[in-house]
Amino acid sequence: MQILPYKKEHHEFRKRLREFCKKEVIPNIPMWEQQKLVPKEVWQHMGRSGFLCPTVDKRYGGLGGDFLYSVILAEEIAYTNHSGLFASLHSDVVVPYIVSYGSEEIKQKYLPGCVKGDIITAVAMTEPDAGSDLSSIKTIAQDQGDYFVLNGSKTFISNGINCDLVVVAARDPDIEDPYKAMSLYLVEDGTEGFNKGNKLDKMGMHSQDTAELFFVNCKIPKKNILGQKTMVFLC
Numbered sequence: 001m002q003i004l005p006y007k008k009e010h011h012e013f014r015k016r017l018r019e020f021c022k023k024e025v026i027p028n029i030p031m032w033e034q035q036k037l038v039p040k041e042v043w044q045h046m047g048r049s050g051f052l053c054p055t056v057d058k059r060y061g062g063l064g065g066d067f068l069y070s071v072i073l074a075e076e077i078a079y080t081n082h083s084g085l086f087a088s089l090h091s092d093v094v095v096p097y098i099v100s101y102g103s104e105e106i107k108q109k110y111l112p113g114c115v116k117g118d119i120i121t122a123v124a125m126t127e128p129d130a131g132s133d134l135s136s137i138k139t140i141a142q143d144q145g146d147y148f149v150l151n152g153s154k155t156f157i158s159n160g161i162n163c164d165l166v167v168v169a170a171r172d173p174d175i176e177d178p179y180k181a182m183s184l185y186l187v188e189d190g191t192e193g194f195n196k197g198n199k200l201d202k203m204g205m206h207s208q209d210t211a212e213l214f215f216v217n218c219k220i221p222k223k224n225i226l227g228q229k230t231m232v233f234l235c
């Protein structure tokens, strides 16, 4: 019985994606698990085949699909029985921050690459001493005129080694109330002061490149804030 209202185009998307997974994903999983990484080219292949960020608007190169496409993406990756290729974190968790809160300039700059698989994203909230209680994060973003300067560290970050762009939660050190101090910032790989740590060893999910990230006097442009300053706990 079909519970969700899939249409013909959803079924076609699923069929093509399942075929892609059968050919390009499943045979390579043992190798990726051993290498503890999914090669970036796989992301590009997946993106260019139209399977990443299916809900992103056509203006930015996406399919402009509804949420059922995201459901299909999550299901078909789950059927492959591995979690290294964390396409749904990219497509349905991180990229939606940019879609919902990025300025038009930011959307035009990053979304086409996210759809094509040239930009792999991550979200960095958890810290060594702040997991469930996000309000206790210590990473700061100091407002310095034209820039924000980030200092702090994050841990357990999925796609942490492969990521080209990270949504980072950080607090304004000048605001005392932790619930009002936090904002989200975009940091590009290659920015001075942004360093990736080691891949973390885990009990499972070996091909998922979960890692630590470090920010040391990491200067990012003012426009890289997502949404209104300090809105994280207020929306």
Ligand SMILES: Cc1cc2nc3c(=O)[nH]c(=O)nc-3n(C[C@H](O)[C@H](O)[C@H](O)COP(=O)(O)OP(=O)(O)OC[C@H]3O[C@@H](n4cnc5c(N)ncnc54)[C@H](O)[C@@H]3O)c2cc1C
Pocket: 122, 123, 124, 125, 126, 129, 130, 131, 132, 133, 155, 156, 157, 158, 159, 205, 210
């Ligand atoms: C494989 C993996 C991938 C991850 N990917 C990401 C990522 O991409 N980005 C990111 O930001 N984070 C990521 N995380 C981190 C994840 O979000 C945190 O592990 C999670 O928020 C829990 O935090 P913690 O591990 O510090 O546990 P803690 O907060 O220390 O919690 C430990 C235990 O105590 C319980 N507990 C905590 N507070 C209370 C309370 N007040 N009352 C009762 N019980 C409580 C919790 O339920 C839990 O069982 C990842 C983690 C893993 C393991």
